Amino acid sequence: MGNRLNPAQRQQHLNALANEDFDVVVIGGGVTGAGVALDSASRGLKTAVIEAQDWAAGASGRTSRLVVGGLRYLYLCDFGFVAESIRERGLLVSSIAPHLVKPQPFLWPMRESRAERAKAAAAIGVFDLLTRTVGRGTLPPHRQLSREAALKLAPDLRLEGANGAIEFHDARVDDARLVITLVRTAAEYGACAVSRAEVVRMTRAEDAPVTGVIVRDLETGNELQVRTRGVIIATGVWTQHTQALARADSGLRVLASKGIHLVVPKDRINAQTGIFLRTRESAIGIIPMLDHWIIGSTDSAWHQSLLHPVPTRAEVDKLLHQINPVLARPLAHGEICGCYAGLRPLLQHRFDNDSRTTRISREHGVAQVAPGIVCVAGGKLTTYRLMAVQAVDFLLRRAEAAKHPSVTDRTPLLGAQGIQAMTNQSERIGTIYGWDAGTMQHLLERYGGELPELLEMVDADLTLAAPLQAAPEYLRVEVARACVAEGVLHLEDILAQRLRLNLDYLDRGAGAVDEVVAIAGPLLGWSAQRCTQEKQNYLARVSAERAAEQATTDEMAVTRRRQAADIVTSGLAGV
Ligand SMILES: Cc1cc2nc3c(=O)[nH]c(=O)nc-3n(C[C@H](O)[C@H](O)[C@H](O)COP(=O)(O)OP(=O)(O)OC[C@H]3O[C@@H](n4cnc5c(N)ncnc54)[C@H](O)[C@@H]3O)c2cc1C
Known part of the structure; x- marks a missing residue:
């Protein structure tokens, strides 16, 4: 099937890149590039998406894992932007990816002055109104809760000095799963998808439209020329670096802003709801x-x-310092089981003021870099689809865009179809395979209507039904599935982006390495030597990450992280 991403498919797609003519080559396989690839392919355009690392290895796999309406933008009175976000959230929850994007209640403790509370109530009122209208009414309206009612929902919340809380809804998602599902869905509609390949040059005569890009296969070092009449750059914080490959001086300007997250075990905080501060x-x-x-x-x-x-270490301390005052049982360093950082691509002022070549909203922008080359950057995970529509429309120009309109608002991602029927089978499937309700929920939220494909794999090898010994949250079959269908090329792709052990587990997945390689090695055709190399490389990465987390400055942390060599070296390392 076209949507199974694996080493054999990768080779086929590399061959196609070398031999066929493309309408659109998308550079970058984060959520923006993956969304652009799906938008372009589902319009019927011959599309390729090229990613230098693993899918979602950039900012898109290091988010707060929320699909947000953007409550905080209501404080800036940016109603248009919030309406856009709420519309996208509604589409994702209701039809595009209801298996991956799940409604999530939050409590917002109210400690503010009377005036601030009135402001909050007004903001949340508009939020509800937009959710009911443009957001398809997919999420429940807010509730004002007394202190006692709030404490019932979140006994571990400290509410002294607060006179209650507002409960509102947003949605949660495994960000990297959203990205890999977008890439696979794009492949289903004919897109060529190649990870661990870097676009190193673009070909065009001065002032003439682009004719192609040069792609370096980072697994082999081979370079190939791809013929295309259009390029869309979706490289997040690498935007300027990629634009420079076009030898043009217009485009977008993006700055990197770092954000970190802590991960703690579910039983450490007694609450049935998320908390927003x-x-x-x-x-x-x-x-x-x-x-x-x-x-x-x-x-x-x-x-x-x-x-x-x-x-x-300094950032972790600061974050603990910020949240501990609202927790009845303050968190200590030793209770943190994971942490990670990501770089937001923040859009800056544009290079030129020509409205024909640039379209900037509060958070994202689309610009022409050179004839046939468009750049899209900034924004949020939540608004990836909208950014993709605008980028492809911009590349095609009005007349051609009208002939090939976007259909992604009506195109469910893989796994979205059949989710309700599959959920209705949950108890029966759980009984057959020995999985409890929690495991079934985990599987349904990750695979949705594609779950039967995993069941077939378990039927063929019953050992795959068992949980990973060192990471029982995940089943062995999920490792196998990642290898045959989800575009894994290296051990770190499994442990960081498909299963989130690198981010969410105290040992960063080190304890699961042997078992994961024993499953993955045969499926990926790894020799004994390659298995050893993959393990050694991953364990060196974990040591370097742990040493870096003890550093007190970014500079020191980066120096320590660099002690571990990348399993595949790209030009991004020098940026
Ligand atoms: C800490 C944090 C929390 C966030 N939380 C949320 C949230 O909860 N909800 C939300 O909606 N948004 C959130 N965001 C914002 C969101 O993560 C980003 O806006 C979004 O992920 C950006 O995606 P992107 O595809 O543009 O960039 P990226 O995900 O960084 O992807 C760019 C990709 O381009 C590749 N690349 C670069 N150069 C080349 C080349 N020459 N050839 C091939 N590939 C190349 C890179 O390897 C990279 O994978 C958060 C961001 C951060 C940092």
């Missing part, structure tokens, strides 16, 4: 995932290499 500097969420709490995020300027940002 507005601090003086930003907003912090205590966000429930199925087995963990994620706490974050922070926001600070980043001046180091763009590859592999890591949280520092």
Whole structure:
């Protein structure tokens, strides 16, 4: 099937890149590039998407894992932007990805003055109104809760000095799963999808439209020329670097802003709801995932290499300091089971003021870099689809865009169809395979209507039904599935982006390495030597990450993280 991403498919797609003519080559396989690839392919355009690392290895796999309506933008009276976000959230929850994007209640403790509370009530009222209208009424309206009612929902919340709380809804998602599902869905509609390949040049005569890109296969070092009449750059914080490959001086300007998250075990905070806090500097969420709490995020300027940002000890201390006052049982360092950092691509002022070549909203922008080359950057995970529509429309120009309109608002992602029927089978399937209700929920939220494909794999090898010994949240079959269908090329792709052990587990998945390689090695055709190399490389990465987390400055942390060589080296390391 076209949507199974694996080494054999990758080779086929590399061959197609070398031999066929493309309408659109998308550079970058984060949520923006994956969304653009799906938008373009589902319009019927011959599309390729090229990613230098693993899918979602950039900012898109290091988020707060929320699909947000953007409550905080209501404080800035940016109703248009909030309406856009709420519309996208509604589409994702109701039809595009209802298996991956789940409604999530939050409590917002009210400690503010009477005037601030009135402001909050007005903001949340507009939020509800937009949810009911443009958001398809997919999420329940807010509720005002007394202190006692709030404490019933979140006994571990400290509410002294608060006179109650507001309960409102947003949605949660495994960010990296959303990205890989977008890429697979794009492949289903004919897109060529190649990870661990870097676009190193673009070909065009001066002032003439682009004719192609040069792609370096980072697994082999081979370079190939891809013929295309259009390029869309979706490389997040690497935007300027990629634009420079076009030898043009227009485009977008993006700055990197670092955000970190802490992960704590689910049983550590007694609450049935997420918690939302507005601090003086930003907003912090205590966000429930199925087995963990994620706490974050922070926001600070980043001046180091763009590859592999890591949280520092100082940032972890600061975040603990911010959230502990609202927790009845303050969190200690030793209770944190994971942490990670990401770099937000923040859109800056544009290079030129020509409205024909640039379209900028509060958060994202689309610009022509050179004839046939468009750049899209900024924004949020939540609004990836909208950014993709605008980028492809912009590339095609009005007449051609009208002939090939976007259909992504009506195109469910893989796994979205049949989710209700599959949910109705949950108890029966659980009984057959020996999985409890929690495991079934985990599987349905990750695979949705595609679950039967995993069941077939288990039927063929019953050992795959068991949980991973060192990470029982995940089943062995999920490792196998990642190898045959989800575009894994290296051990770190499994442990960081498909299963989230690198981010969410205290040992960063080190304890699961042997078992995971024993499953993955044969499926990926690895020799004994390759298995050893993959393990050694991953364990070195974990040591370097742990050392970096003890550093007190970004500079020191980056130096320590660099002690571990990348399993595949790309040009991004030098940026
Ligand atoms: C801490 C944090 C929390 C966040 N939380 C949320 C949230 O909860 N909800 C939300 O909606 N948004 C959130 N965001 C924002 C969101 O993560 C980003 O807006 C979004 O992920 C950006 O995606 P992107 O695809 O543009 O960039 P990226 O995900 O960084 O992808 C760019 C990709 O381009 C690749 N690349 C670069 N150069 C090349 C090249 N030459 N050839 C091939 N590939 C190349 C890179 O390897 C990279 O994978 C958060 C961001 C951060 C940092």
